[in-house]
Amino acid sequence: MSVLIKLRDYRNLSAAENQVREYILKYPKKVLEYTVYELAKESFTSPATVVRLCKKIDIKGFARLKVLLAEETKYFQDMKLNLLDTTTIEKNDSPHAIIEKITNIAVKTIEETRVLVNEKQFMQVARLLQKAVIIDFYGVGASNPVAIDAQFKFMRIGKNVITYQLYDRQYVQAVNSDASHVGIIISYSGETKEMLKIAGILQKNGTPVVAVTSSGENSLNRIADYNLFVTAKETVFRSGAMASRTAQLYIIDILYALYCSLDYDESIKKIQQTRIES
Known part of the structure; x- marks a missing residue:
């Protein structure tokens, strides 16, 4: 950290x-x-x-x-990282300036998040997912597309994976979970009330909780059994949503790759089998 x-x-x-x-x-x-x-x-x-x-x-x-x-x-x-640097898209920015700013935000966000990557924690989570019967991904708002991306990745290697776009479906998904599941909750702020509700249900059901959340103290990382931390360069249009999504996708990619490395040959075989020919 x-x-x-x-x-x-x-x-x-x-x-x-x-x-x-x-x-x-x-x-x-x-x-x-x-x-x-x-x-x-x-x-x-x-x-x-x-x-x-x-x-x-x-x-x-x-x-x-x-x-x-x-x-x-x-x-x-x-690494030429300035933690106090903020990047905003201004009204009079040229297309070139906007492209450069978005590129800088994405690159620096990943570089900063790399500092937070705890290899031991990631491998513990990868092995936990390997043993799980079902992996459930949760996320609302900007975090939901990240959950859907994660679902597709793990589907390709043969895991039973569930996620939904609508919160009421996610709620039912959590209520029906048990210790054979692993719940991965994606929330940058760690304070989204829907995700805290889900975390509480999972905890009550004995389902291991993995949080993909910010490194700052928040309610979600206090509840979770495992924390995979992200950070986000501020700010695009004075909002961190773009940067936090980039960091979350980066974390999911690392987790997926580490999971595949636990049984490399079988994972490659399944990825090839699920490739859709054009």
């Missing part, structure tokens, strides 16, 4: 904690040379606020925060 991305995406901070967060994101290299008292002074807050922020993002103290920052800063510099 990236401490810098987690800092940027974390919600529910106090005004003082947000000042510390913004200073760290803007000047991560300077922070490496500071004591907790110096950071508090530079961010016009207090040492207690700095420590409280560290605890909120599950970092055990300012010293540990600096260790993690040192590890990440060079990577982000090498």
Whole structure:
């Protein structure tokens, strides 16, 4: 998990904690040379606020925060990733400018999400799916096309996979699930009320819950048994929907490829068998 991305995406901070967060994101290299008292002074807050922020993002103290920052800063510099960069489509943008902006958002979103990929967690989920009798994908709004894309991928390799476009169908799908199913819930915000309802039903039924959600603290990733985190560059038309969908599709592609790698020869055979000849 990236401490810098987690800092940027974390919600529910106090005004003082947000000042510390913004200073760290803007000047991560300077922070490496500071004591907790110096950071508090530079961010016009207090040492207690700095420590409280560290605890909120599950970092055990300012010293540990600096260790993690040192590890990440060079990577982000090498990848030319600016976590505070925002890209918006403006009224007078030329077609060329729009194309460049959309390309930049897509590429940087994937590069940032790659930082969040936990290989051990992904392999645990891939093996969980391998054992499952049925895989259920859930998602509403912009996340629903991602669920449908995932369904088709896993259908091609012979898995029994279910997803629906309408929420009432998804609700019934969840009610009828049990421990032989795995439920994969796709929700960038992690706060969509329909998906939280689904998560609660799955949990009650003993169905393992996998969340594809943002790295910031949210209700869904607290419920889920497994979390596959995404992040999204902001903003297209001042909305992150395009970027979050790109990140979600990237995560599904990784999960699918890792699943196929567990039985490579059989997966390739089934993919070839399900190829529709033109």
